[in-house]
Amino acid sequence: MTDARVQEIPGLGGAPLHQRIRADIEGRIRSGAWPPGHRVPFETELMGQYGCARMTVSKAMAALVEAGLIVRRKRAGSFVARPRVHAPVLNIPDIQAEIEARGEAYAFRLLARAVREADGAAPGELELAAGGGLLALDGVHDADGRPFALERRLVSLKAAPDIEAADFSQETPGAWLLEHVAWTEAESRISAINADAEVARLLALDEGAACLVVDRRTWREGRGVTRVRQVFPGEAYDLVARFGPRV
């Protein structure tokens, strides 16, 4: 008998049932009441407890698997997963948005711009330049007229031919790429260096000052799009990674 009238039980929390089931189980896991390895009740049991169909329970369980909170094994049942080693979500922000969020005036100063072939100086140049050459951009991000970050970028002209016509006095190369080359994958390496003479001059720091360096490479469909090295004054800036167990 199809009885979809039970869909909404008024006065008992308006959320969809599968979400409530999910939340109930998640709560017990996060509180520690159900430790890693603990068996989650069988779908048939939960189905009885909540008075719903198995598909509804299953949907909740699937979401918990997706969130990495449980693992399911056929015939055996579902179990609370072992927490994974830290994998926080790092926010590498749009520098312009970040500065403006602080209420400071943002500007990007283009220092150098060149279209050329790979010269093999930096690793990965060959990959980027394949079949179209590359655009090299050097610039400084300013906050309230003071240097905030230094950026050296290579862009594959094959992956983004339109970028040759772009005007970077209004828009950063990063923002342009985000807008025009969608859905990329990226890898960032974060390290620290002592400012050499050039970096110190451009960022208005003392030579030897610690700087935070983000080296990012970006691909689309497996082909290199851009490679950028951003240098921040170490003590004035920090990256924040937030983490709720996931992926």
Add this chain to the structure above:
Amino acid sequence: MTDARVQEIPGLGGAPLHQRIRADIEGRIRSGAWPPGHRVPFETELMGQYGCARMTVSKAMAALVEAGLIVRRKRAGSFVARPRVHAPVLNIPDIQAEIEARGEAYAFRLLARAVREADGAAPGELELAAGGGLLALDGVHDADGRPFALERRLVSLKAAPDIEAADFSQETPGAWLLEHVAWTEAESRISAINADAEVARLLALDEGAACLVVDRRTWREGRGVTRVRQVFPGEAYDLVARFGPRV
């Protein structure tokens, strides 16, 4: 008519149908064929194209929403989402595992250990100490006998009372906590500093050398568990964040 025999169409890719639908759509989005804002075919259309029930299409779509690739609006339809600003998944690895993965000998040297109340020196101490005092641990991670990272940690004794009895010659405080206090949330701040005299001595660096600093705070159910500051030699170490659009 229930016709579940179609479940597996041999010789046409063994993956479940909803996964194939998902992959097809994802491919078109990632390739750029369907730009942000483009409307995804209606569920009824896809249902016809793939010759399946609406629930199956819906399952594929739900997964795409979860992955952040599309947004769905009632009455209006489903649309390719605008790519989000970078939110890569950062791997803050278990230091011990990392060193051993390189084939080097790992050791943790405990330098100082003290049970005390909050003295308000570091921000957030009061929160951690609430209702049970805290354990302060200083130590050095060694790789092949050479210092690899410096660690200064505070642990809430209320959140982890058993840690008073732990032996940190075999296991790092981080590993102990991971094993005994499950499913935490965390926030990491990453910055760069110049080594002061003490850091330089402990890490065997020159004074002033650039170091990468990870400041991590961890909660469970909203209550502070631990706060740790790890200092790495800047040029010898880097964090890697990988990114496939998500979260």
Add this chain to the structure above:
DNA sequence: CGCTCGAATATGTATAGTCATATTTGCGAA
């Protein structure tokens, strides 16, 4: 006593239908 094989079982995939809900669209009235 140990090992293999078959039965039991819990999850996984899929269907066809029903009712709910949020928008959008277009029609009609002010």
Add this chain to the structure above:
DNA sequence: TTCGCAAATATGACTATACATATTCGAGCG
């Protein structure tokens, strides 16, 4: 012409059912 309301429509939630598949468990055999 514009504003407001009603109808149309696409997604969202859920049920009941059917069959697939991977494991585990135990019975029976060597």
